[in-house]
Amino acid sequence: MAIIYNESKKTFSLQTLNTTYQLKIGNLNYVKHLFYGPRINDEDLIYLIRRYDRGFSGNPYDSLKERTFSLDAQPQEFTTQQQGDFRINSIEVQNADGSFSFNGRYVSHKIYSGAFTLNGLPTAFATENDTVDTLEVVIEDAVTHVAVTLLYSVFEEKDIIMRAARVHNGGEGMIRLKRIMSMNMDYLNGQNLDLISLPGRYGQERQVERQMLTHHVHKIRSGRGISSHQQNPFIALAERTATEEYGSCYGFSLMYSGSFLAEVELDQYDQARLVMGINDRLFSYHLEAGEDFDTPAVLMTYTHKGLARMSHRYHDFFRDNLNRSKFVMDVQRPVLLNTWEAAFFDFDDVKLLKIAKAAKDMGVEMIVMDDGWFGKRDDDNSGLGDWFVNENKIKCGLPSLVEQINALGMKFGIWFEPEMVSEDSDLFRAHPDWAMEIPGRRAVRSRNQLALDVSRREVQDYLIESINRILDSANIYYVKWDINRAITDLWSNDLPGDQQGEVSHRYVLGLYRVMDGIIKTHPDIMFEGCAGGGGRFDPAMLTYFVQYWSSDNTRPLDNLKLHYGSSFVYPISSMGAHVSTASPMVPIETKAAIAMCGTFGYELDATHLSEEAVARCKAMSDLYHKYYDLNFFGDYYRLANPFEPVNLVAWETRAKDMREALVTVVTVNLTMNGPQEYIKCKGLIPDQRYRVEGDGNVFFASGMALMHAGIPIPREVPEFTAFMYHLTAVE
Ligand code: GLA
Numbered sequence: 053m054a055i056i057y058n059e060s061k062k063t064f065s066l067q068t069l070n071t072t073y074q075l076k077i078g079n080l081n082y083v084k085h086l087f088y089g090p091r092i093n094d095e096d097l098i099y100l101i102r103r104y105d106r107g108f109s110g111n112p113y114d115s116l117k118e119r120t121f122s123l124d125a126q127p128q129e130f131t132t133q134q135q136g137d138f139r140i141n142s143i144e145v146q147n148a149d150g151s152f153s154f155n156g157r158y159v160s161h162k163i164y165s166g167a168f169t170l171n172g173l174p175t176a177f178a179t180e181n182d183t184v185d186t187l188e189v190v191i192e193d194a195v196t197h198v199a200v201t202l203l204y205s206v207f208e209e210k211d212i213i214m215r216a217a218r219v220h221n222g223g224e225g226m227i228r229l230k231r232i233m234s235m236n237m238d239y240l241n242g243q244n245l246d247l248i249s250l251p252g253r254y255g256q257e258r259q260v261e262r263q264m265l266t267h268h269v270h271k272i273r274s275g276r277g278i279s280s281h282q283q284n285p286f287i288a289l290a291e292r293t294a295t296e297e298y299g300s301c302y303g304f305s306l307m308y309s310g311s312f313l314a315e316v317e318l319d320q321y322d323q324a325r326l327v328m329g330i331n332d333r334l335f336s337y338h339l340e341a342g343e344d345f346d347t348p349a350v351l352m353t354y355t356h357k358g359l360a361r362m363s364h365r366y367h368d369f370f371r372d373n374l375n376r377s378k379f380v381m382d383v384q385r386p387v388l389l390n391t392w393e394a395a396f397f398d399f400d401d402v403k404l405l406k407i408a409k410a411a412k413d414m415g416v417e418m419i420v421m422d423d424g425w426f427g428k429r430d431d432d433n434s435g436l437g438d439w440f441v442n443e444n445k446i447k448c449g450l451p452s453l454v455e456q457i458n459a460l461g462m463k464f465g466i467w468f469e470p471e472m473v474s475e476d477s478d479l480f481r482a483h484p485d486w487a488m489e490i491p492g493r494r495a496v497r498s499r500n501q502l503a504l505d506v507s508r509r510e511v512q513d514y515l516i517e518s519i520n521r522i523l524d525s526a527n528i529y530y531v532k533w534d535i536n537r538a539i540t541d542l543w544s545n546d547l548p549g550d551q552q553g554e555v556s557h558r559y560v561l562g563l564y565r566v567m568d569g570i571i572k573t574h575p576d577i578m579f580e581g582c583a584g585g586g587g588r589f590d591p592a593m594l595t596y597f598v599q600y601w602s603s604d605n606t607r608p609l610d611n612l613k614l615h616y617g618s619s620f621v622y623p624i625s626s627m628g629a630h631v632s633t634a635s636p637m638v639p640i641e642t643k644a645a646i647a648m649c650g651t652f653g654y655e656l657d658a659t660h661l662s663e664e665a666v667a668r669c670k671a672m673s674d675l676y677h678k679y680y681d682l683n684f685f686g687d688y689y690r691l692a693n694p695f696e697p698v699n700l701v702a703w704e705t706r707a708k709d710m711r712e713a714l715v716t717v718v719t720v721n722l723t724m725n726g727p728q729e730y731i732k733c734k735g736l737i738p739d740q741r742y743r744v745e746g747d748g749n750v751f752f753a754s755g756m757a758l759m760h761a762g763i764p765i766p767r768e769v770p771e772f773t774a775f776m777y778h779l780t781a782v783e
Contacts, residue, residue, distance in 0.1 A: 054185040054206040055163050061096040064161070064187055066204055068211040071354045073204075075129050075189070080114055081157035083191055083202070085127040085238045088302065090356050100240060101127065106321075110136035112155075125321055127238035130191060130202055130217065132156055139325050140269055140315045142217070142233040144332070147196045148225025156191030156200055163187050167205040167214065170346040172561045174307055174595040176207070176214055176373040183208040197222035203349075212369050216349040217329075221339040229337040233313075233329035234306065234347040242324020244292045247272075247316055248359075250284040250617050255605040257281045257586040258617035260695060264292065265318040272314040275333050277503075277539025277556055278583055279590040285312045286590075286621045289326065294358055296690060297734075301355055301362040304328055305621055307592040308348035310539075310560035311335075334542060336553030351591060359620070360734070364687050367623035370594055371685070379578040379598040380625070384680055386417035386463055387653055387673045388530065393606065393632050394657035397424040397431055400445045401453045408457050410658035413666045415673025418530060419457055420465035427477060432536075433500045436472045437479030439518040454526040465530030465578075466522070470515045470566065472501045472536065479514075486511050488555075490543040498537035506566065507544050507558035516569035523574055532601065533567075534582040564592075571596045580628055586614075589622065599628050599651045606632035606655055608646045609772070612694040612701045612718060615649045624705065625684040630655035631669070638772045640665060644672035645716050645774035648683055649703060652676045675776070682707055682714050689734040691715070699723070700765055702731045710737050710755075711781035715746070717765055718774045730762030733779070746777030 056065040063086070066073040072092045078084035086097040109124035112135055123137035131141035134153040145154050167184045169175050178184035184207050192199040201218040215235040221227050239245065245265050249272045250258040263270070272287055274280035285306035291299045304326065306312055311331035318324050329347050339345055351369065355361040371380060379385055389411045391399060399407075399421075408419045423429070425446055427438025435442075441450045448456070454464045473480050473487050480487060480502075487502040489495040495502050504511050523531070542555040571579050581588065581597035585604035593600060600622075603614050611629060618627055629650025631643040647653070654669065661669070682705045691702035699721045706713040717731050736742065736755030744751050744758070747766050763777055 053163075054183055054208040055187050056094045057161070057163060058094055058096065061098075063094075063096050064189070065094050066187065066206045066213055067091060068206060068208050068213070070211050073213055077158045078126075079121060080112060082123070082126070083129040083158050083189060085129050088237070088354055089300070112136065125323070127240055127323070129189070129236060130156060130200060131236050131325070131327075139319050140317045140327055142236045142327055143200065143219075143229070144231035145198060145219075146228040146230060147198070148223055148227055153193070154196070154198060155193050157194065159190050159192045159199070161187065161189045167207075168203045168216065170216055170349060171344065172564060173346055173348050174564060174592045175349050176205075176212075176307070176351065176369065177376075178207070179372055182210060182373070192222070196227070198227060207369070207373065210369050210373065211353055211355065211365050213352045214349050215352060217347045219339065219345040221341055221343050224341050226341065227339050229339060229345060230335070231332035232337075232345065232347055233327040235304075235328055235350045235352070237302070237304070237326045237352075239289075239324040241322060242318050243322045245289045245324055246292050246294070248288040248290055248620070250286055250620065252281050252284075252617070254281045254584060254587070255603060256610065257589070257603050257614060258284055259613060260617045260620065265316060265324055267318050267320070270316045273312060273331055275311045275331055277310055277542075277559060278535060278588040279309050279312060280538070281583075281585065281587040284589065284621075285314070287314050287316070287326075287328075288359070288362060288620065289316070289324070290359065296360045297358040299356065299358055301359055303353045303362045303366060303621065305351045305366060305591050306348060307351065307590070307595070308560065309563065309588050309590050309592045311556055330557055334553060334556060337557065338551055338554070348592065360689055363620055366621045367688060370591060370623050371625060374591060374595045375598055377575065377578070377598050384677070385578065385598070385651060387415055387676055388418040388420050388465060389414070389416040389654040389656070389658060390420040390422055390532070390630060392422035393655040397429065399424065401448050404453065405456055407658050408460055408462055410661070410666070411654070412460055412462060414654065414658055414661070414669035416462070416654060416658070418463035418465055420467065420530060420532060422467040422532065423469070423534075425466070434474045434476035436469055436474040436501050437477045437504070439468065439522055441522070450522070451526040454528065458527060463529035464527065465532065466528055467532045467534060468519055469534040469536060470519060471504055471506050471563065473504050474501050485545050488539065488541050488543060490541050493541070495541040498540075501537055503537065503539050505544050505546075505555075505559070506562040507555055508546050508562070512562050512566045512569070515566050519570050520573070523570070523577065528577060530578045530580065532580045532582055533597070534584070535588060536584045567596045582628070586618075589618070594626055599626050601628035602650060606630055607634045608638050608643045609635065609720065611646050612720070615646070615703075616690055616694050616701075619688055619690060619703075624649055624688055625651065627651060628653070631672070632656050639770070639774075640668045641672060642718060642772050642774035644669070644675070645776055646718065648676055648679065649716065679705075679714050682712060686713070687735060691731055691734065694720070697721075699726070700729055700731060704733055704735070706735045710735060711740070713779040715763065715777040715779065716774060717777070719765070719769060719772060722767055722769070722771060726767060728767065729765045731765055732760065732762040733758040736779070737781070740781050741783075742779045743782045744777055744779050747775045752782065
């Protein structure tokens with residue numbers, strides 16, 4: 053059992069292999085947070101909490117004359133409002149009588165084996181190798197009978213705790229949730245914590261920022277209706293001294309694809325509080341008597357062994373526990389060529405076949421027909437929503453095109469942008485009210501398109517039906533599912549005016565229903581997500597997509613940063629990355645080495661390549677397969693940080709048994725007559741001898757030497773040279 057309830061102490065210890073999370077039913081039945089850190093035994097850590105009479109931090113009425121008990125200074129599991137805790141909190145609810153009070157006290161709990169699931173929202177699952185137990189703690193307001201169930205699923209071997217909250221309106225009238233966070237995490241001492249987040253923008257997603265906590269509320273959020281390019285629903289809190297190898301790190305990754313919020317506050321007593329969940333901006337949700345509301349889940353991990361270990365925890369978990377598709381573990385993903393940067397909208401069946409024939413010699417195994425094959429779609433101003441084949445372009449028809457591609461020994465993939473509609477489309481002409489637009493106003497256009505109101509059932513059903521019809525009409529192996537604008541003009545014609553605060557969340561729930569109806573019903577198709585690149589790259593999406601297009605930016609040097617930042621939480625096997633014709637000064641081999649820090653493929657017109665270039669691509673496609681297991685299933689280490697003024701950027705993937713590794717080094721800034729540079733490997737067996745092959749040489753060295761002295765990197769080489777060192781254990 054990964055969860056120990058100590059009846060006499062009233063403590064719950066959530067035990068993973070290497071961590072302990074402890075909570076306690078405390079005085080006045082408030083649920084206290086006591087500890088999250090390295091694994092300890094079942095001991096009551098209440099001694100950590102000292103109480104003082106704090107000025108201006110009030111006391112709950114039933115603490116009577118006891119002036120040292122204030123929620124403003126106590127660490128808690130779910131933080132309440134109007135009870136003297138002035139910090140950021142978990143819930144804001146307007147009760148049936150109009151008041152804004154919620155005073156949740158423990159009423160019951162239960163422990164069971166297996167992971168919790170949520171209504172309409174994706175969660176992680178237990179594999180047959182995992183020990184998973186769940187704790188549910190119910191707190192309730194004695195006046196309104198609004199109850200919140202705190203959910204904790206403990207993935208013992210994975211060192212991951214999945215959390216969420218479920219609100220139940222047990223009262224008689226309707227209540228309005230104005231804010232409901234998935235989790236609250238209190239730190240008794242937050243003085244020496246740094247906040248790490250992954251901000252970015254279109255074309256430059258998931259860069260890394262690390263800042264000291266100061267005495268205010270740090271907000272990381274998206275209000276764009278998608279998890280966004282600008283912020284990712286992941287943050288870490290790390291000790292100021294924490295590095296890749298050492299120090300305490302706490303990771304929080306929210307399984308949600310819409311507008312989200314993470315707030316971290318360093319309070320007046322230098323305690324830190326973190327909350328994470330659905331963005332409360334433009335949000336309010338009606339709950340009738342007897343109804344429930346589920347928040348999305350947060351995946352939480354802790355390690356005292358540094359940032360690399362934190363990332364490994366997420367990589368393993370995202371690979372094993374999010375997506376049951378055979379393309380995650382069992383079936384090698386083919387080398388694909390995507391037609392977007394090859395042809396944009398300018399193609400027909402003949403051109404696609406020409407590209408396919410030429411691409412075959414590059415080792416390409418699948419052709420993906422991107423945007424432009426449907427409706428009236430010759431540019432990005434029209435056609436979205438009309439999910440039927442444009443037979444002026446695909447003259448032979450889709451089934452025949454796919455057959456001809458298959459006859460070349462290649463697989464076929466196709467692009468959709470389901471959630472969008474062009475005003476110039478049959479769908480919009482038939483159903484103008486399906487677009488998200490506020491009555492009496494014109495909606496914001498973005499890429500000259502509107503968002504469909506995916507919160508509506510009839511819209512969902514149309515998408516499921518029209519897209520499945522295409523998927524079932526031909527031998528389709530792969531789908532790229534795109535979205536190319538943020539969501540504005542929140543309004544649904546299905547809801548009354550006073551429930552419009554629900555639209556943003558209902559859109560996300562509707563989207564998950566559409567994806568269930570398309571993706572989960574096609575287990576033999578490999579699905580990749582995309583949002584103008586990586587604008588909706590989050591763990592909820594990874595329960596549907598085995599990979600996510602990282603960025604529309606295919607410039608290899610920019611991708612060094614993108615991969616580095618993404619790797620804090622996402623595994624290589626989830627990051628779509630292609631070789632393109634961008635950055636002509638960078639050799640194909642370097643572009644390919646960088647794309648192998650991702651799922652690898654091409655984004656170019658194969659008919660324009662010289663024979664020599666085709667042969668070089670073929671060699672790189674072969675390498676992708678050669679190193680597939682290492683890259684997709686090994687442990688990934690960041691070796692040199694591209695955000696610093698380095699001359700080399702480097703990373704390593706190492707087999708779980710530590711007997712094989714691939715170290716990739718890209719020379720980004722070699723100065724004339726400069727120093728000899730070394731790259732130090734990580735995660736090797738110290739006294740094991742390794743054969744190291746790379747840069748045209750072979751040498752032998754111990755793991756200790758490779759980790760602490762490193763590999764000397766040749767310097768008299770052309771700019772942007774990549775070296776791939778293959779390390780294998782020898783006796
Ligand atoms: C987005 C995607 C691209 C491509 C275009 C097509 O920008 O990220 O890869 O599919 O849409 O319109």
